[in-house]
Structure formats: C-alpha cells, structure tokens
Amino acid sequence: MNKTYLLTPGPTPVPPEVLLAMAEPIIHHRSPAFRAIFRECREGLKRLFQTEQEVLIFVASGTGAMEAAVANIIAPGDRALVIEAGKFGERWTELCQAYGAAVERILPGWGHMCPAADVAAKLKADPGIRAVFCQANETSTGVCAPLKELGEVCRNSGALLVVDAVSALGAMDIPTDRWGIDILVSGSQKALMLPPGLAFASVSPKAWKVVEQLNRPSYYFSLTKTLKAAQKDQGPYTSAVTLMYGLRAVLRMMADDGLETIFARHRKLSAATKAAVLALGLTLYAKDNPSDCLTAVEAPANIDAQDIVAKLRDGHGITIAGGQAQLKGKIFRISHMGYISGSDILLTVAALEQVLRDLGHSVQLGQGVAAAQAVLSQP
Numbered sequence: 001m002n003k004t005y006l007l008t009p010g011p012t013p014v015p016p017e018v019l020l021a022m023a024e025p026i027i028h029h030r031s032p033a034f035r036a037i038f039r040e041c042r043e044g045l046k047r048l049f050q051t052e053q054e055v056l057i058f059v060a061s062g063t064g065a066m067e068a069a070v071a072n073i074i075a076p077g078d079r080a081l082v083i084e085a086g087k088f089g090e091r092w093t094e095l096c097q098a099y100g101a102a103v104e105r106i107l108p109g110w111g112h113m114c115p116a117a118d119v120a121a122k123l124k125a126d127p128g129i130r131a132v133f134c135q136a137n138e139t140s141t142g143v144c145a146p147l148k149e150l151g152e153v154c155r156n157s158g159a160l161l162v163v164d165a166v167s168a169l170g171a172m173d174i175p176t177d178r179w180g181i182d183i184l185v186s187g188s189q190k191a192l193m194l195p196p197g198l199a200f201a202s203v204s205p206k207a208w209k210v211v212e213q214l215n216r217p218s219y220y221f222s223l224t225k226t227l228k229a230a231q232k233d234q235g236p237y238t239s240a241v242t243l244m245y246g247l248r249a250v251l252r253m254m255a256d257d258g259l260e261t262i263f264a265r266h267r268k269l270s271a272a273t274k275a276a277v278l279a280l281g282l283t284l285y286a287k288d289n290p291s292d293c294l295t296a297v298e299a300p301a302n303i304d305a306q307d308i309v310a311k312l313r314d315g316h317g318i319t320i321a322g323g324q325a326q327l328k329g330k331i332f333r334i335s336h337m338g339y340i341s342g343s344d345i346l347l348t349v350a351a352l353e354q355v356l357r358d359l360g361h362s363v364q365l366g367q368g369v370a371a372a373q374a375v376l377s378q379p
C-alpha cells in the first residue's frame, strides 16, 4: 500500500468533491453553459477577495498574475519599491526589473518583516514611486506583511499597493477593499484547494487609472482585455474549462463554510503545528509575524532538513517542503493551508517525531503530538 499525504505550501490536496466536479465532460468555453459557470465564479471570487471590483482570471500559475500586475502598471524607468523578505519578494524585484523599473528594495532579512513605517519613509523620500510590492505571506519563510498598515500608508500616497497573496488568499483574512489593496494576486493551488493552473488578480479603481493612463503593450496578460472578456462571462482566450468546474465547486464549499470559519481553522492548525514543533525543542524560522498558512521550522544544528523531508516522504508517505535557496537544508516547512485537517497535523507531527529520533535528535515520542492535541482540543 502506498498511502500519501501532501502538506507542502503548494500544491495542496484537492477535496474529493472538487476532483469529481472536474471529471465533468468538457464544454465549449463560449457556450451559455460555460458562461453560467464563469458568472458564478466571478461572484464567488469577489466574496473571497472581499472586493466589489472584478477579479480577473488567468490561465497561468500564480506568477502569471504577478506578471500581469507588473506588465500593466510599470513603464520603463518607473520607480518600484519592493519589500523583499524572501524568495517571492525576489520575484517581484526580478519582474519589475524585467519591465524596466528602477527597483528600490527594503530588505528586512529572511525570517523578518519591516514595519509599514519603513515604507512610509521611502514614499516620503520619493513621492514618485509608482507602486509598493509585497507578499501577504512570504511562503519561503512563513512571515506575513503588515497589510492593513501598508494599505493605510499607500492610500494616502500616489503609490499603488500590490500584494502577492498566492499562498495567503483563502487562509488569511485579507479585506482587499477595506485595507486599500490596489492589486491582489493569487493562484489556485494553495489555500484554494485546486490543482495548479489558474491565477487571479483584483484591481482597484486607483490601479485601473494607472493601467488606462499607461496603456502598456501587454497582450496575454492585458488587464483591460481580461476585464472586457470577464464582463461577458468569459476569458479572452480559451478558458481552463476543467479548472473552472473545480473553481465553482471550491467557491461553493468555501461559501458553505464561511470565510470566518475557514480563517479560524487555519489559525488553529497553525497554532497546533507551532506548539508541536516548539514542544519538540525546535525553533520557528519566522521571527516576525509568523504565518497561519505554513510553519517554517529550523532543523536541529546537526541535521540536514532535506533528510527530514526525505525520511517523512519515503518512510511515512508524507510530503512536506524543504527550504528554498539559501535555506535549503536549513529549514523544513509544514503547510496547513486549504484541505488540511487537525488529524493530518497530528499524523505529520507523530511521523516527524519518529524521523527526528531516527536522525539522532533527542525526542520524547508523543510530546509534539500532545502539544498539538492540546491546541486542537480547545473549543
């Protein structure tokens, strides 16, 4: 038998009812039947994004929506401010540079986050900055940005606030309109519990003004083209019909649960996981604003984190993630976003205890599990 569990911070497991929804025969992407699905997804996405604005859908991975944001609001020579707190912050820098921006970076250090006041100071020093880019949840480190405060800072400036919520949307409460987020991008394969392949972006009236004024020569990722098609309940090109079946199913499930319940579940799973690893004598990697999407953990000094990942996978059928770039071998990451339950966490912690013991770390078996259980059994 080969039973497996997926606790990586993307892709994440897809619920069986969503897999079944995606087994429907393909229909044409311009048909009335498909437009009805598209319309329902438009409405559901607005609720999920907590916005009155259109949420644009791209057939792409999350990076596609990041590129769409940059391609439509950055002209060569524009100044962009990036909070670069990890691997995905670097992606904003690389994208902005690819589109000719002069990028100023705030480097809080991996595992850390800067206060919104640092961004306010940069915007004061250079009021011409076109946009501020950040990650709601920096998946490489498990650290969150102070989105609400950043929204307040950017609202009173000429700069747009562009947020990568690829791994945060659907796990963390992000009231897009209320917090003044100008462009919020996300992807399908994380807290949205879908396979990879869809990307999303909401665009505020302030951002639309910039898009219209700049009129950048973007084609596949043109926000304007995508909006025009969406208003007719379709994509500009061939839609990913199968994934849209899944999206409709997921949005219905999430509406049934309610956003508050979903966020509370993520908070609890996160607290349980963090309590467990601390009880095992391990250290959390996130020093500021630890995320409820995943738990990043420092491997004990004499153990390669990749060995922990490999032993969990090969010995227990549990896939978690290692560290990226300079964190490879140093940390491991357990995801609790999307279709993950308390039982999944208990199982993972129990297996982790065994793996750590096998690798020579002194562990009292059951200690992590007990700490997680204590959190999970709270009302």
Ligand code: PLP
Residues within 6 Å of the ligand: 009, 010, 061, 062, 063, 064, 088, 135, 137, 138, 139, 140, 164, 165, 166, 167, 187, 196
């Ligand atoms: N941004 C964040 C915060 C992510 O976690 C990821 C994926 O891991 C991405 C961007 C990139 O998304 P994709 O791999 O879907 O292009």
